[in-house]
Amino acid sequence: MALVRMLTTLMKDKNIGKHVVPIVPDEARTFGMEGMFRQFGIYSSVGQLYTPQDADQLMAYREDTKGQILEEGINEAGSFCSWLAAATSYSNHGVPMVPFYIYYSMFGFQRIGDFIWAGGDMRARGFLIGGTAGRTTLAGEGLQHQDGHSHVLASTVPNCRAYDPTYAYELAIIVHDGLKRMYAEEESIFYYLTCMNENYVQPAMPEGVEEGVLRGMYRLREGGRGKVRVQLMGSGTILREVLAAAELLEHDFNIPADVWSVTSFNELRRDALATERWNTRHPDAKRRVSFVEQSLADVEGPFIAATDYMKIVPDQVRQWVPGRFVTLGTDGFGRSDSRAALRNFFEVDRHHVVLEALKALADDGALDVSVVVDAMRRLEVDPDKDDPVTL
Amino acid sequence: MAQSVTSMIRHPDDVDPLETRDWLESIDSVLRVHGAERAHFLLERMIDHARRSGAYLPYSPNTAYLNTIPTGHQPEYPGDRSLERRLEAYIRWNAMAMVVAANRKSSEYGGHISTYASSATLYETGFNHFWRAPSEKHGGDLVYIQGHSSPGIYARAYLEGRLSEDQLKHFRQEVAGPGLPSYPHPWLMPDFWQFPTVSMGLGPMMAIYQARFMRYLKHRGILDTDDRKVWAFLGDGEMDEPESLGAITMPVREKLDNLVFVVNCNLQRLDGPVRGNGKIIQELEAAFSGAGWNVIKVLWGGRWDPLLAKDNKGLLRRVMEECVDGDYQNFKSKSGAYTRENFFGRYPELKAMVANMSDDEIWRLNRGGHDPIKVYAAFDAAMRHTGQPTVILAKTVKGFGLGKAGEGQNISHQQKKLDEDDLKAFRDRFHIPVSDEEIAELPFRRPAEDSEEMRYLRERRAELGGSLPQRRISGGTVALPPLFMFMTLLEVSW
Numbered sequence: 001m002a003l004v005r006m007l008t009t010l011m012k013d014k015n016i017g018k019h020v021v022p023i024v025p026d027e028a029r030t031f032g033m034e035g036m037f038r039q040f041g042i043y044s045s046v047g048q049l050y051t052p053q054d055a056d057q058l059m060a061y062r063e064d065t066k067g068q069i070l071e072e073g074i075n076e077a078g079s080f081c082s083w084l085a086a087a088t089s090y091s092n093h094g095v096p097m098v099p100f101y102i103y104y105s106m107f108g109f110q111r112i113g114d115f116i117w118a119g120g121d122m123r124a125r126g127f128l129i130g131g132t133a134g135r136t137t138l139a140g141e142g143l144q145h146q147d148g149h150s151h152v153l154a155s156t157v158p159n160c161r162a163y164d165p166t167y168a169y170e171l172a173i174i175v176h177d178g179l180k181r182m183y184a185e186e187e188s189i190f191y192y193l194t195c196m197n198e199n200y201v202q203p204a205m206p207e208g209v210e211e212g213v214l215r216g217m218y219r220l221r222e223g224g225r226g227k228v229r230v231q232l233m234g235s236g237t238i239l240r241e242v243l244a245a246a247e248l249l250e251h252d253f254n255i256p257a258d259v260w261s262v263t264s265f266n267e268l269r270r271d272a273l274a275t276e277r278w279n280t281r282h283p284d285a286k287r288r289v290s291f292v293e294q295s296l297a298d299v300e301g302p303f304i305a306a307t308d309y310m311k312i313v314p315d316q317v318r319q320w321v322p323g324r325f326v327t328l329g330t331d332g333f334g335r336s337d338s339r340a341a342l343r344n345f346f347e348v349d350r351h352h353v354v355l356e357a358l359k360a361l362a363d364d365g366a367l368d369v370s371v372v373v374d375a376m377r378r379l380e381v382d383p384d385k386d387d388p389v390t391l
Numbered sequence: 392m393a394q395s396v397t398s399m400i401r402h403p404d405d406v407d408p409l410e411t412r413d414w415l416e417s418i419d420s421v422l423r424v425h426g427a428e429r430a431h432f433l434l435e436r437m438i439d440h441a442r443r444s445g446a447y448l449p450y451s452p453n454t455a456y457l458n459t460i461p462t463g464h465q466p467e468y469p470g471d472r473s474l475e476r477r478l479e480a481y482i483r484w485n486a487m488a489m490v491v492a493a494n495r496k497s498s499e500y501g502g503h504i505s506t507y508a509s510s511a512t513l514y515e516t517g518f519n520h521f522w523r524a525p526s527e528k529h530g531g532d533l534v535y536i537q538g539h540s541s542p543g544i545y546a547r548a549y550l551e552g553r554l555s556e557d558q559l560k561h562f563r564q565e566v567a568g569p570g571l572p573s574y575p576h577p578w579l580m581p582d583f584w585q586f587p588t589v590s591m592g593l594g595p596m597m598a599i600y601q602a603r604f605m606r607y608l609k610h611r612g613i614l615d616t617d618d619r620k621v622w623a624f625l626g627d628g629e630m631d632e633p634e635s636l637g638a639i640t641m642p643v644r645e646k647l648d649n650l651v652f653v654v655n656c657n658l659q660r661l662d663g664p665v666r667g668n669g670k671i672i673q674e675l676e677a678a679f680s681g682a683g684w685n686v687i688k689v690l691w692g693g694r695w696d697p698l699l700a701k702d703n704k705g706l707l708r709r710v711m712e713e714c715v716d717g718d719y720q721n722f723k724s725k726s727g728a729y730t731r732e733n734f735f736g737r738y739p740e741l742k743a744m745v746a747n748m749s750d751d752e753i754w755r756l757n758r759g760g761h762d763p764i765k766v767y768a769a770f771d772a773a774m775r776h777t778g779q780p781t782v783i784l785a786k787t788v789k790g791f792g793l794g795k796a797g798e799g800q801n802i803s804h805q806q807k808k809l810d811e812d813d814l815k816a817f818r819d820r821f822h823i824p825v826s827d828e829e830i831a832e833l834p835f836r837r838p839a840e841d842s843e844e845m846r847y848l849r850e851r852r853a854e855l856g857g858s859l860p861q862r863r864i865s866g867g868t869v870a871l872p873p874l875f876m877f878m879t880l881l882e883v884s885w
Contacts, residue, residue: 121577
């Protein structure tokens, strides 16, 4: 995980390094953090009274009274209480600490949500990292593990900033800004970031995307010229399906598509609500424009958004999207299979993105409906497929 | 001495009291000559020996339904009892008045009187003698205050001059003015409350991990946290939340002697008794001592001491064991006469033991959690204990002092409306200087600034480093690495 690399970099930094508190609920290996055991040590009040079985290995299980990692065992509530103690250390001990709690995203807001709410109340500062996130990305683990709604729950905590980034540079921008806001400017906020265990090529950061990454969206790909065009939005791993859909639309259907990386529908909504509220209360002043409206002001729709979370996540910005807006998400119970099979099942893969784009254009009168019917055959979309919400 | 009395008591299941007495006298002599440690060793050796010989000896994690600290082991009380009693009375009055006043305006506001009423002495003992505020000399103790007792904490802050009368008048009316939140919420009072302890069950687990985190800070060389304690105030009903007991083995494993739980066992939850048919204190004792905690039971107040000293046949102890919490609650909701008949009246000899006591004297036989001397002894022992976390199980009366309006009654938790007679009874019981003419107005009261009481209040807190609770808003900043440090690492694909 890119996050683990960042964490390691941070922990080696001469200033902030010792303030970092990595916390895991017995899932360090799941997240590829076992390399940190030897390097930084697992905290133990008695050190290590035995020779670990893997002592001769590079990634040995090293316990130490000076260990930096809090390995809490299979215990999300306890792990989170450690996070709370570290996240309020600035107040209770006068020493700001920077906790990163890394866990299965399903077992955070859903399992210990009341503690997280209390964390908001007590002005906790730190990072919650929902690992192996995404209903179709955590492929094999099935119904109880596959998280498609932690971002919905995260949106309920007013001072929780939640992001579902796709690329390492997005994550880096968000984490860096979070550090600045919480530990330099002392804002009482905390971060929820979903990270995935799917491996893909990490591009270098394009020029000038920082503001968009932080405020929630930026244009990642500009389509070619054409008579009609569509705007595709995606978050997390599903952004990659959206990019693939854009290629399909251009090459197979001759329809140019712009692609937007949406790092946070939650942040976009908060900004839009605040903007709208200001406008209502200042009817005679120059109207302010929310970030989502600014971003989409001069583009040609329709607009299709796809995520690995429930449709309600992109639906949050519906009222500010200037045109037909179709959302794809993973509503329903998860189940075990491959990522490809699950994305087809939940109708969030590239084919379904293409289908929704064509259908939206047809509904807008920009395409003949026969194109859609024909496309369904080419895309192998079964019109009689059961609705995944009901299965 | 306590041991010679207990060795004379006949246990109901005893088939050979003479033989029993021999054994007990042997232990008495070991206790006298070699001390408790040696006695403990011998007893453990005997049990181990019997087990190794094939005997089945079931493990019992419970001790008798008595105070853990014998009267003879109580430390000298360092405070001024009479001034403390006066101050506690004012705090009780103001805490009650703020809830009742709010609910006169509107029953929408809600609020709880009876939790604090049951725990006032526990808190006051801590405030007057134990809890250190952060100062130049000390990092400060961390006190997780039970959410429902917030009115009492506000009332103390009012006496200390930290909160205004206007704020007290706006308990649970936060939107428009200088209001006070229902429960401890740092979001709403960022310079006051530190720990959100509602919903119930959050406090105990947060406290445990806080205590461990303080060790982590120390071991990593980040901050010296020695000599600081984490105190968590919990309710006996709250202990039914799985989170309350869910993490109690960890502080034992970690030897967190910087952690003290105080469970206010007023025997009542919201709807009725916590364990009407049993004893919550015994159940909690078993759970905590089984997990390896230092358990201190504070059951009986000092007024019971002479009766227990006279209990040569163990009948009083027997009735104490026989009665269930439903009984104990009921006694406190009734009267001295009722207690005489239904508690002491279970055995003619016991009834005779209290024959020369008036009903009023029987009524005033106090519970441990309402006796500052017993509470002080427990807190002091917790402060000194090493190698284990400590839990204090303090037996109290829900709605203490509310009389007919809610003392020990099933409706206590919801009680927020007192009529004029109730208020007068409360005033008289705690000697609050409010006249009959004024009482309907529910005035807040505090002793004159230059009174002995106020001087004492200020001195005690000054001695302990300042006021509590207090929350530090700014905790300093950390220098950050530049963004490119991440980026150079991330440009490679993986």
